Amino acid sequence: MSSPVIWIIIPAAMGLLLWFLRSRQPLSLILAAIVCFILSVLAAVVPIGEVVNLGGLSFTLPSTLPVLGRRFVLTAGDQMILVLLYGLGAVWFALAPMAWPHRLFPSFGLGMLAALTAALAVEPFLYAALLVETAVLFSIPILSPPGRQVGQGLQRYMIFQTLAVPAILFAGWLLGVAEANPADTAMFQRAGILLGLGFAFWLGVFPFYNWLPMMMAETHPFPAGYVLSLLPTAILLLGLDFINSIGFLGDSATLFYVVRIIGVLMVVTAGLWAAFQVNLARVFGYAVIFETGFALLAISLNTLSGWMLFAAAFLPRLMGLLVFAFALAVLENQGIPLTLEGIRGLAHRYPLTAFGLLAAVLSIGGFPLLAGLPVRLEIFEQLATISRTSLIGAGLGTAGFLFSGMHLLSELIHSDEQEWRMLENWPARVILISGCLLLLAFGLFPKTFFQSILFILQAFPQLF
DSSP: OOHHIIIIIHHHHHHHHHHHTTTSHHHHHHHHHHHHHHHHHHHHHSOTTSEEEETTEEEEOOSEEEETTEEEEOOGGGHHHHHHHHHHHHHHHHHHHHHOOOTTHHHHHHHHHHHHHHHHHEESGGGHHHHHHHHHHHHHHHHSOTTSOOOHHHHHHHHHHHHHHHHHHHHHHHHHHHHHOTTOHHHHHHHHHHHHHHHHHHHTOTTSOTHHHHHHHHSOHHHHHHHHHHHHHHHHHHHHHHHHHSHHHHTOHHHHHHHHHHHHHHHHHHHHHHHTOOBHHHHHHHHHHHHHHHHHHHHHHOSHHHHHHHHHTHHHHHHHHHHHHHHHHHHHHTTOOSBTTTTTTGGGTOHHHHHHHHHHHHHHHTOTTSTTHHHHHHHHHHHHHHOHHHHHHHHHHHHHHHHHHHHHHHHHHOOSOOOOOOOSOHHHHHHHHHHHHHHHHHHHOHHHHHHHHGGGGGGOGGGO
16 A cells, blocks of 8 residues: 555545446545545545554555556645645545536546646656646546536537647657756746746746636536646646656746736736626636635745745635635526626625625735735735736736626625515525635634644755
8 A cells, every 4th residue: 555546546446336336426526535535534634654653554555556557646745735635536526416416527526636736647758648638637527417418618628728739748758858958048948938838838838828718608517616726737747757756947047037927918818808797607717716816916026935835725725716716606506697787786686605705806816804815915925025017017907806806796786676675595504604704714824724734835845
């Protein structure tokens, strides 16, 4: 028994088992949530590579699993990543019975988690491209279940994700050639360009992100929220792993300059498009772009404080997207159009859903007292010392996204109705209230929540 067996093979096998239990939807969702919760707890408490004393039994959990001449390696430094990924899965699977209890979600969702974990663990790194593509294939039945028409957004998602694979594989081949002749700097530069192009396709960075809002408008918001929370998180961590393990990337000032420019463009365009968007599902897509842009800005700092900001942003980002997706799912399940006109006066009928929508959008935009503000302020402060132009661009995009929140507020409370009702069921009320309170707690007490997530950087010791 080794760590890759526990956190890759077992969840993959459970995903296969849940496929056979797909007709029993509540049971399969509960089992998926329990499996993810147990794996997250094990990652937090069981040390990898050290002697574990359990009663009279002592054993060591190896970190390596060899497979056909390749290796899957999960070390002690990766444990916080495992806690984050499987904790994320546990929360989404636990909420699915109230939001989107589809029979394919637990099996393919768990398979997607296992594939992305394997991508982070595999050596040599170029095989990560194939495993990420496997995760993308697992996401297709989640986003477009049998019987649902496949839209252009989903087709473009599949195309761009697949285009990343040859770019990453060819970059790996070029790096192998360059290592045989270290004096050939041009070969390293070409490999870096191809790596950047591959990650641009994966993350949907400017200008390859038009599929994001399109796909959100075509699919149910809850499964789309799961995919767009999990996939970018894993890809960003994989990008850090590449920078950590490929020496010339971390030493390239040009790389981080380009990353900063792209990050600013993503924040500006996503914020401005969101400001004038009337479809709330599309606003969610722009929120993902907006958050990815700020993640790239944190990476572009290439300092200890920048890496810490990158790690600290995960929890408020994932919490904001979760509350946003769940609130949209409540409206979708009630047949309410996900447009500003459709939700006009919603606060009089679904006050907690309206409050959840507003809190999520404002938190993502960095509104005071909410979860997104502390990290946003720190990034602005760091940008002010490096590039005033980047600071102005990021500020403009943030203002645009906050404007979309104010526009949303005006529509939510605009109504001729005098009577106030609360039409959400009790489980939805509890979830929405808890989510909003957590967004507020993150904003009021950021250090309390951020200290633990910073341990995620232990997996990337060469960054410092």
